[in-house]
Amino acid sequence: MEKRVTFDEKTLPYLLVLPQIVITLVFFFWPSAQMIWQSMLLEDAFGGNTRFVWFENFAHLFQDPAYYRSAAITAVFSGAVAVLGLALSLLLAVMADRVIKGATAYKAFLVWPYAVAPAVVGVLWGFLFNPSVGIVAWALRNLFGYEFNYVLNGGQALVLVVFAAVWSQISYNFLFFLAGLQSIPRSLIEAAAIDGAGPGRRFWTIIFPLLSPTGFFLLVVNVIYAFFGTFGVVDALTKGGPAKATEILVFKVYNDGFRGQDLGGSAAQSAILMAIVILLTVVQFRFIERKVHY
Amino acid sequence: MKRMLLSSVAGLATLLSVASVQAQTEIQWWHAMGGNLGEAVNALADQFNKEQSAYKVNAVFKGSYTETLTAAIAAFRAKQNPHIVQVFEVGTASMMAAKGAVYPVHQLMADTKEPFDPKSFIGPVYGYYSTTDGKLLSMPFNSSTPVFYRNKEMMKKAGLDPEKAPATWPELADMAKKVVASGAKCGFTSQWQTWALIENFGALHDLPFATKANGFGGIDIELKINSPGHVKHIQALFDMTKDKSFVYGGREGKSTALFTAGDCAFHIASSATASAIDKALGQGNVGISMMPYWPDIKAKPQNSIIGGATLWVLQGKPQAEYAGVAKFFSFLSRPDIQAKWHQETGYVPITVAATSVTEKAGFYQKNPGRDIAVKQLELNPPTENSKGLRIGNFVQIRDVMDEELEAVWAGQKTAKVALDDAVKRGNDLLKRFEAANK
Numbered sequence: 229m230e231k232r233v234t235f236d237e238k239t240l241p242y243l244l245v246l247p248q249i250v251i252t253l254v255f256f257f258w259p260s261a262q263m264i265w266q267s268m269l270l271e272d273a274f275g276g277n278t279r280f281v282w283f284e285n286f287a288h289l290f291q292d293p294a295y296y297r298s299a300a301i302t303a304v305f306s307g308a309v310a311v312l313g314l315a316l317s318l319l320l321a322v323m324a325d326r327v328i329k330g331a332t333a334y335k336a337f338l339v340w341p342y343a344v345a346p347a348v349v350g351v352l353w354g355f356l357f358n359p360s361v362g363i364v365a366w367a368l369r370n371l372f373g374y375e376f377n378y379v380l381n382g383g384q385a386l387v388l389v390v391f392a393a394v395w396s397q398i399s400y401n402f403l404f405f406l407a408g409l410q411s412i413p414r415s416l417i418e419a420a421a422i423d424g425a426g427p428g429r430r431f432w433t434i435i436f437p438l439l440s441p442t443g444f445f446l447l448v449v450n451v452i453y454a455f456f457g458t459f460g461v462v463d464a465l466t467k468g469g470p471a472k473a474t475e476i477l478v479f480k481v482y483n484d485g486f487r488g489q490d491l492g493g494s495a496a497q498s499a500i501l502m503a504i505v506i507l508l509t510v511v512q513f514r515f516i517e518r519k520v521h522y
Numbered sequence: 523m524k525r526m527l528l529s530s531v532a533g534l535a536t537l538l539s540v541a542s543v544q545a546q547t548e549i550q551w552w553h554a555m556g557g558n559l560g561e562a563v564n565a566l567a568d569q570f571n572k573e574q575s576a577y578k579v580n581a582v583f584k585g586s587y588t589e590t591l592t593a594a595i596a597a598f599r600a601k602q603n604p605h606i607v608q609v610f611e612v613g614t615a616s617m618m619a620a621k622g623a624v625y626p627v628h629q630l631m632a633d634t635k636e637p638f639d640p641k642s643f644i645g646p647v648y649g650y651y652s653t654t655d656g657k658l659l660s661m662p663f664n665s666s667t668p669v670f671y672r673n674k675e676m677m678k679k680a681g682l683d684p685e686k687a688p689a690t691w692p693e694l695a696d697m698a699k700k701v702v703a704s705g706a707k708c709g710f711t712s713q714w715q716t717w718a719l720i721e722n723f724g725a726l727h728d729l730p731f732a733t734k735a736n737g738f739g740g741i742d743i744e745l746k747i748n749s750p751g752h753v754k755h756i757q758a759l760f761d762m763t764k765d766k767s768f769v770y771g772g773r774e775g776k777s778t779a780l781f782t783a784g785d786c787a788f789h790i791a792s793s794a795t796a797s798a799i800d801k802a803l804g805q806g807n808v809g810i811s812m813m814p815y816w817p818d819i820k821a822k823p824q825n826s827i828i829g830g831a832t833l834w835v836l837q838g839k840p841q842a843e844y845a846g847v848a849k850f851f852s853f854l855s856r857p858d859i860q861a862k863w864h865q866e867t868g869y870v871p872i873t874v875a876a877t878s879v880t881e882k883a884g885f886y887q888k889n890p891g892r893d894i895a896v897k898q899l900e901l902n903p904p905t906e907n908s909k910g911l912r913i914g915n916f917v918q919i920r921d922v923m924d925e926e927l928e929a930v931w932a933g934q935k936t937a938k939v940a941l942d943d944a945v946k947r948g949n950d951l952l953k954r955f956e957a958a959n960k
Contacts, residue, residue, distance in 0.1 A: 270958050273595050273616055274623035277959060288954070294947075360779050379772040380932065469773065471925040471932075486592050488918040489616055490954070 317401030350464025382473025650910030810891025914955030
């Protein structure tokens with residue numbers, strides 16, 4: 229006999245999901261609707277002079293070379309943050325999984341950076357690499373003869389924000405990968421070892437495929453993190469500079485809206501950014517998820 | 523019985539004191555002055571509150587200039603705005619365009635019948651924040667102007683006379699070269715490059731920044747910063763970067779670290795940086811003089827313009843409360859208050875009387891060079907090009923100028939190309955501002 233739990237009650241399930249629906253409506257749908265409305269307005273900062281301009285703000289954006297540049301920077305930045313963040317944390321998780329002595333200490337230290345707020349991450353990395361007082365910048369100059377100056381050099385600034393953003397996200401990825409690794413049955417790996425598979429082969433044929441659900445989840449989360457969550461790091465470290473070399477799309481939304489008081493243009497950028505992330509998530513679910521083994 | 527009486531008396535007293543507190547009208551003042559400056563601001567509010575009892579000014583620190591402005595805008599839209607908000611000079615055009623949001627100071631003073639004499643203010647300070655017909659819009663508060671600092675010890679080491687400051691750019695270029703030749707890491711660096719090297723350069727040489735009297739005459743304007751004079755100036759600075767006679771040290775005030783660390787011998791920086799520089803290098807080691815100029819662009823320098831912030835009054839409060847705002851503004855412009863503010867912070871005094879109070883107190887003898895800022899501002903009666911700037915979307919336009927200048931320093935663009943591009947991109951932003959404020 230099949231045992232199934234069923235709800236006869238018709239209203240209870242709706243009541244149970246109601247709080248979540250209300251929260252979603254109030255904190256997600258309402259602001260998004262307001263943003264789309266705002267993106268079609270042209271107004272002065274105090275809102276005394278408002279005109280409805282249809283898609284003029286969008287048209288203006290698509291004519292602006294600075295916007296395409298920011299989009300290109302975002303593509304490079306987000307790709308680098310997601311790939312590096314996942315690869316490094318997977319490596320660390322695999323290593324930490326093997327450690328026998330002091331495993332808890334290693335794990336605790338690897339999780340620590342997650343407790344550091346993004347703005348503090350930015351300040352820390354900025355201090356280490358500061359061209360005049362930073363100890364790492366000093367070492368690079370005096371020990372390796374390499375001039376590292378992220379205040380002036382756009383490429384170096386981009387590398388620095390990528391590393392800071394990755395560093396701050398590694399712990400989160402690490403935790404999930406470690407949990408994923410520990411849920412892989414030992415017997416499978418031992419059986420493969422008995423059959424003569426080396427560590428590399430064991431990893432690629434057994435562990436990696438079995439980790440793919442975790443990996444897929446983290447890919448989605450990391451792409452969203454790279455698009456939105458890295459704002460604090462960029463703001464504290466470079467403020468989008470030098471010469472907009474690190475101005476990712478989410479920072480441009482803030483910069484144009486709150487520093488430039490161009491609310492309509494900023495809302496239009498938000499709308500596009502939202503569309504990009506929705507599209508990316510859909511693509512990930514449709515094409516990458518197929519390769520995932522659950 | 524006795525106890526009951528006592529407690530009711532105590533209760534009555536509490537009630538009375540509550541009533542007297544309520545009778546006091548609270549004036550909200552949002553500002554962006556952190557650290558030592560924040561303490562000086564609080565001291566001003568405290569003193570005003572002690573001197574009279576009808577009004578209580580409540581000074582609230584709201585973060586950076588941008589954050590303060592954003593907070594005030596959000597509050598205004600929610601009808602929760604403060605009476606007074608401190609706005610930086612680049613926000614002036616945005617504030618002026620916000621009709622219905624702002625209560626112009628000249629009108630406030632007239633409506634509340636508060637005595638007010640425009641002539642008591644220092645010309646360039648007053649002019650920056652008044653209409654073309656001389657009506658004051660916002661209350662000048664913290665104003666500064668870029669001045670020239672020199673490290674005397676480094677000059678001595680390079681065999682230069684430490685008491686002789688370079689008056690012109692060619693002299694500075696020559697001295698910077700000698701300093702670098704004597705082993706210094708850098709000759710000269712500048713703070714706030716757009717403010718010092720473009721905006722104040724223009725004012726000093728009587729070159730326009732934008733059409734229609736730098737935007738004082740309307741919002742349908744175009745930038746003029748790609749004139750032959752501007753191009754020559756920026757190209758000459760680029761030539762100085764080749765042997766480190768000029769080193770770019772980052773935006774805003776970042777480059778001051780290069781000067782205070784003894785890397786650079788010469789520095790253009792806000793007059794409000796003087797006390798920090800004195801502290802870092804030792805007062806006797808620092809010389810302050812006027813900014814250099816190009817004799818072949820203009821035989822004698824015109825005058826410099828200010829930066830800093832003013833206090834804007836926002837609409838939407840009961841009329842009676844604005845009397846308190848007017849009283850507070852009169853208090854702020856009193857000579858003793860201004861003189862104290864000037865001496866403590868390094869900002870220029872906003873009234874002529876405050877300068878003479880400071881002079882009589884012997885402050886300039888003890889702190890040589892602290893009077894340079896006012897002297898440079900008042901060098902000549904301001905022209906259309908040296909009265910100030912009223913540019914819409916100015917925050918973004920400064921970003922554009924910063925980017926284009928950085929492209930010059932990095933050797934990616936020539937001065938001519940970069941300034942042409944800055945004008946093109948800036949004009950686009952100006953058009954957008956015009957469209958939003960039609």
